[in-house]
Amino acid sequence: MKVLASDKLSKDGIAVFEKAGLQIDLKTGLPEDELVKIIPEYDALIVRSETKVTPKIIKAGKKLKIIGRAGVGVDNIDLPSATEQGIIVVNSPEGNTIAAAEHTLAMMLSMARKIPQAYDTLVKNHKWDRSPFQGVELYGKTLGVVGLGKIGSHVAKCCLALGMKVIAYDPFVTKEYAESRGIEIKKLDEVLQEADFLTLHIPKTNETKGLINREKFAAMKKGVRIVNCARGGIIVEADLAEALASGQVAGAAIDVFEDEKKAVESPLLAQELPTLVAVPHLGASTAEAQINVAVDVAQQIVTVLQGGSASAPVNIPTMKPALLEPVKPYLNLAEKMGRFIGQVVKDTFSEVEINYKGEIAAVDPSPLSTIILKGILESINPEGNVNFVNAPLIAKEKNITVKSARTEKVRDYANEIEIIVNTKKGKASICGSLFASVGERIINVDGFTLSAIPEGILLVLSHQDKPGVVGQLGGILGEAKVNIAGLQVGREKIGGKAIMLINIDNEIDTAALDKISKIDGLLDKARIVKF
Numbered sequence: 001m002k003v004l005a006s007d008k009l010s011k012d013g014i015a016v017f018e019k020a021g022l023q024i025d026l027k028t029g030l031p032e033d034e035l036v037k038i039i040p041e042y043d044a045l046i047v048r049s050e051t052k053v054t055p056k057i058i059k060a061g062k063k064l065k066i067i068g069r070a071g072v073g074v075d076n077i078d079l080p081s082a083t084e085q086g087i088i089v090v091n092s093p094e095g096n097t098i099a100a101a102e103h104t105l106a107m108m109l110s111m112a113r114k115i116p117q118a119y120d121t122l123v124k125n126h127k128w129d130r131s132p133f134q135g136v137e138l139y140g141k142t143l144g145v146v147g148l149g150k151i152g153s154h155v156a157k158c159c160l161a162l163g164m165k166v167i168a169y170d171p172f173v174t175k176e177y178a179e180s181r182g183i184e185i186k187k188l189d190e191v192l193q194e195a196d197f198l199t200l201h202i203p204k205t206n207e208t209k210g211l212i213n214r215e216k217f218a219a220m221k222k223g224v225r226i227v228n229c230a231r232g233g234i235i236v237e238a239d240l241a242e243a244l245a246s247g248q249v250a251g252a253a254i255d256v257f258e259d260e261k262k263a264v265e266s267p268l269l270a271q272e273l274p275t276l277v278a279v280p281h282l283g284a285s286t287a288e289a290q291i292n293v294a295v296d297v298a299q300q301i302v303t304v305l306q307g308g309s310a311s312a313p314v315n316i317p318t319m320k321p322a323l324l325e326p327v328k329p330y331l332n333l334a335e336k337m338g339r340f341i342g343q344v345v346k347d348t349f350s351e352v353e354i355n356y357k358g359e360i361a362a363v364d365p366s367p368l369s370t371i372i373l374k375g376i377l378e379s380i381n382p383e384g385n386v387n388f389v390n391a392p393l394i395a396k397e398k399n400i401t402v403k404s405a406r407t408e409k410v411r412d413y414a415n416e417i418e419i420i421v422n423t424k425k426g427k428a429s430i431c432g433s434l435f436a437s438v439g440e441r442i443i444n445v446d447g448f449t450l451s452a453i454p455e456g457i458l459l460v461l462s463h464q465d466k467p468g469v470v471g472q473l474g475g476i477l478g479e480a481k482v483n484i485a486g487l488q489v490g491r492e493k494i495g496g497k498a499i500m501l502i503n504i505d506n507e508i509d510t511a512a513l514d515k516i517s518k519i520d521g522l523l524d525k526a527r528i529v530k531f
C-alpha cells in the first residue's frame with residue numbers, strides 16, 4: 001500500500017505510516033497535471049490546504065481508497081467526486097482548534113493595537129514614531145462570533161475572559177449551549193449591527209461563500225473591526241477593501257484568501273490599506289497542531305487501509321464510529337441479506353423496505369441500511385465498485401429509495417432484519433436473525449419459514465411441495481459432483497408452494513443449473529446466491 005503526501009506533513013505523521021509498514025512519499029507543490037500522472041499508483045492521499053484535490057485528480061486515482069485532510073476545512077477536496085468514486089474523506093476535527101483560536105486572538109489584538117504596522121515602522125524603517133499607532137481596547141467591547149463551533153467557542157471563552165461581551169450567530173447551535181457559556185445567540189443581522197469586533201468561524205460552503213459583502217458592511221457599526229481566520233471567499237475581498245478604504249470598517253485581520261496561490265493579486269493586497277493586518281494562512285501553523293492533525297489523519301488512513309473504520313469520516317455520516325458500534329454484530333448479516341435480495345430478484349425495483357425488529361430497533365440502524373444497500377447494489381452490478389461511501393449515491397442515481405422502520409415487538413426471535421422489494425412480478429422478501437448460539441440465519445424467504453445458513457454458495461429453488469423434487473435435485477448435483485452441505489425447505493402447506501435453500505460446497509455449472517430448472521415441480525428458474 002502506498003500513501004502520497006502532497007503537502008508538507010509533520011514527521012510524527014510520517015512515522016505513523018512507516019510504523020504500519022506503508023510506503024509514504026512526500027511530493028509537495030505539484031501542479032494538477034503532475035498529480036494526475038502519479039496518483040494512479042497510490043492507495044491514499046494526504047493533504048493540508050495547499051493541494052486542491054480536483055475531480056480530475058480523484059478520477060485518476062484508480063486505487064485511491066481514502067483522502068485525508070490534515071486539518072479541518074475540506075473545501076479544497078471535491079467531496080462529490082470522492083463520494084461518487086467510493087473514496088472516503090477524513091479530517092482532523094479537533095487537532096488544530098486551539099491553534100486556530102489562539103491565532104484569531106493574536107490577529108485580533110495585533111489589529112486592535114496595530115502591532116504589525118508599528119513593527120514595520122521601527123524594525124524595518126528604523127523610525128521611532130508612536131502617534132499613528134494608538135489602538136483600541138478589547139475590554140468592554142462586543143464581540144460578534146459567526147459560527148459557534150469548536151474554534152468559535154474557544155475564541156468566545158478567551159474573549160469573555162478579556163472582559164468582552166460575546167454575541168453569536170449559529171443556526172445549528174442551541175440557545176442553551178450558548179447561554180451556559182455566557183454567550184447570547186442572536187440573528188445574523190443583529191450580530192452584524194451590534195458587534196465592535198466580528199470574527200468568522202464557519203466552513204466555506206455554497207451558502208457561506210460571499211456571506212459578508214458590501215451590503216453587510218453597510219449594515220455594520222461604523223468602525224467595526226473584522227477577523228477572518230476561517231476561509232477566504234466568505235468575505236468578498238473587493239467589498240472589504242472598499243469598506244477599509246472608506247473607514248466603514250476600521251480594521252481587518254485576515255488569515256485566509258479566496259485564491260491563496262494568487263493572494264498577492266487580491267484587492268486587499270493590490271492597494272495600500274493601512275488598517276489591514278494580513279498573514280499567509282497561519283491559523284493551524286503551530287508545532288502542536290501540526291503533530292495533532294498529521295498523526296490523527298495518518299492513524300485514520302492506516303486503520304481504513306487495514307480494513308477498519310475511520311474516526312472522522314466527512315462524506316459517510318452513517319458510518320460514524322459512534323453509530324457503527326451498537327450495530328457491529330449485525331453488519332455481516334445485513335450485508336449478506338442485501339446480497340441475497342440483489343442476486344435473487346431478477347426484476348427491477350425502485351424501493352427497498354427494511355424492517356428492524358426486536359433488540360436492533362433500540363439503536364439507530366442507519367449504518368445497516370447502507371450496508372444492505374451496498375450488498376444489493378454490488379450484486380446487481382458486480383463491476384460497479386460499490387462501497388459504503390458511494391452506495392447511497394448509486395441508489396439515488398438508479399432511483400432506488402430505501403425506507404426503513406423499527407419496532408421493538410418481535411414474535412419468535414430476539415432480533416430480525418427484514419428486507420422487502422416490490423417488483424412487477426410481485427413481492428420478494430428475506431428475513432434474517434442473529435442467534436447468540438449459532439450465529440446468522442435466514443429465517444424466512446418470501447413468507448416461507450426456514451432456517452438456512454447465509455454462507456458460501458446457496459442454491460435457491462421455488463417449487464411445488466411434492467415427492468421427487470429433492471431426489472431429482474440430488475441426482476443432478478451428484479452427477480455434477482456438487483456436494484450438498486445443508487438443505488432447508490419452507491412450505492405453505494402439504495402440496496402447496498415451497499422454497500428450498502441448498503448450501504453447496506462448490507460451484508455449479510450452467511448445464512447442471514439448467515437441468516435443475518427443468519425438474520418437474522419447479523415454479524421458477526433455479527437461482528444462485530454467493531455470499
Ligand SMILES: NC(=O)C1=CN([C@@H]2O[C@H](COP(=O)(O)OP(=O)(O)OC[C@H]3O[C@@H](n4cnc5c(N)ncnc54)[C@H](O)[C@@H]3O)[C@@H](O)[C@H]2O)C=CC1
Pocket residue numbers: 071072073093096097100146147148149150151152169170171172173201202203204207208229230231255256281282283284285
Ligand atoms: N485558518 C486556519 O488555519 C483554520 C481555519 N479553519 C476554518 O475554521 C472553520 C471552523 O472550524 P471549527 O470551529 O473547527 O468547525 P466546527 O464544525 O466545530 O464549527 C463550525 C460552526 O459553524 C456553524 N455554521 C455552519 N454554517 C453556518 C452558517 N451558514 N452560519 C453560521 N454558522 C454556521 C456550524 O453550526 C458550526 O457550529 C473550518 O471550517 C475551517 O474552514 C479551521 C482550522 C484552521
Ligand SMILES: O=C(O)CCC(=O)C(=O)O
Pocket residue numbers: 048049070071072073074096281283284285
Ligand atoms: O493546513 C493548514 O495549515 C490550514 C488549516 C486549515 O485551514 C484547516 O484545518 O481548515
